[in-house]
Amino acid sequence: MTSHASHQQAAKGSDAGGLRHVAIIMDGNGRWAERRGLPRSMGHRAGVEAVRRTVTAALDAGVANLTLFSFSSENWSRPPAEVEFLFGLLRMFIRRDLARLHRDGVQVMVIGNRNDLPPDIAGLIREAEALTADNRRLRLLVAFNYGARDEIVRAARRLADKARRGAIEPEAIDETAISSALDTAAIPDPDMIIRTGGEFRLSNFLLWQAAYAELVFTPVFWPDFDAAHLNAAIEEFGTRARRYGRVAPNPA
Ligand code: IPE
Ligand code: IPE
Ligand code: MG
Numbered sequence: 001m002t003s004h005a006s007h008q009q010a011a012k013g014s015d016a017g018g019l020r021h022v023a024i025i026m027d028g029n030g031r032w033a034e035r036r037g038l039p040r041s042m043g044h045r046a047g048v049e050a051v052r053r054t055v056t057a058a059l060d061a062g063v064a065n066l067t068l069f070s071f072s073s074e075n076w077s078r079p080p081a082e083v084e085f086l087f088g089l090l091r092m093f094i095r096r097d098l099a100r101l102h103r104d105g106v107q108v109m110v111i112g113n114r115n116d117l118p119p120d121i122a123g124l125i126r127e128a129e130a131l132t133a134d135n136r137r138l139r140l141l142v143a144f145n146y147g148a149r150d151e152i153v154r155a156a157r158r159l160a161d162k163a164r165r166g167a168i169e170p171e172a173i174d175e176t177a178i179s180s181a182l183d184t185a186a187i188p189d190p191d192m193i194i195r196t197g198g199e200f201r202l203s204n205f206l207l208w209q210a211a212y213a214e215l216v217f218t219p220v221f222w223p224d225f226d227a228a229h230l231n232a233a234i235e236e237f238g239t240r241a242r243r244y245g246r247v248a249p250n251p252a
Contacts, residue, residue, distance in 0.1 A: 022192050054226075054227075066140050073112070073204070107138070109140070190213045191214065194218065
């Protein structure tokens, strides 16, 4: 397919031009607020609106998997009031949006370390995952208390424990075994990672899974992100030649 044809297909919303998984580093909430003379928390609140718009846009574009980086394992080092505010937003999002997400055929999953989360949040996450487990239109992965290195450490411990119990031979630990021990087991690797907010880094997001992701950086602050920005990124993705180490461009 030519990039023109794949662009048309993405625009029609029949599929996302070969994109099975879009992951987004939602950055720039604080600066968005500071530019307006508002407290950073108002940027986070406005960011929730951008999440709603983006989920709708991903449904319209036919994206199968959407991962949103909401709170990193390093974000604990922010002021306690900001951490508490971000936890509150997750609670509010699940309480207010879960029914509509379920109606829209969205499967909600949360990746990240649950052990350090307040018990009520862990309960809300379990409730959201159980209610939406059979939905197939869009899988929404919320990366909350997520860090890629922490995820890899937890996977390594899981595999080491299996080996100690004799359930796996060390020689049988291959790339598939490691992928399957990560929080994203059974989910295809991201085809594209978008970062808003103007920084050019991954900040410990999906390091293993990003091996061949196309990276798209935009200066737009997350609270301003909308369907047009998502569609522009999908169009940009359509122009990329993914070679996976080979010589010839992928003819698909
Ligand atoms: C992203 O916005 C949201 C989280 C990391 C929780 P920031 O809060 O990082 O906003 P900036 O980067 O300071 O503008
Ligand atoms: C990455 O943004 C984490 C999330 C978007 C949740 P940060 O704002 O925490 O990243 P750094 O500190 O600029 O690398
Ligand atoms: Mg930031």
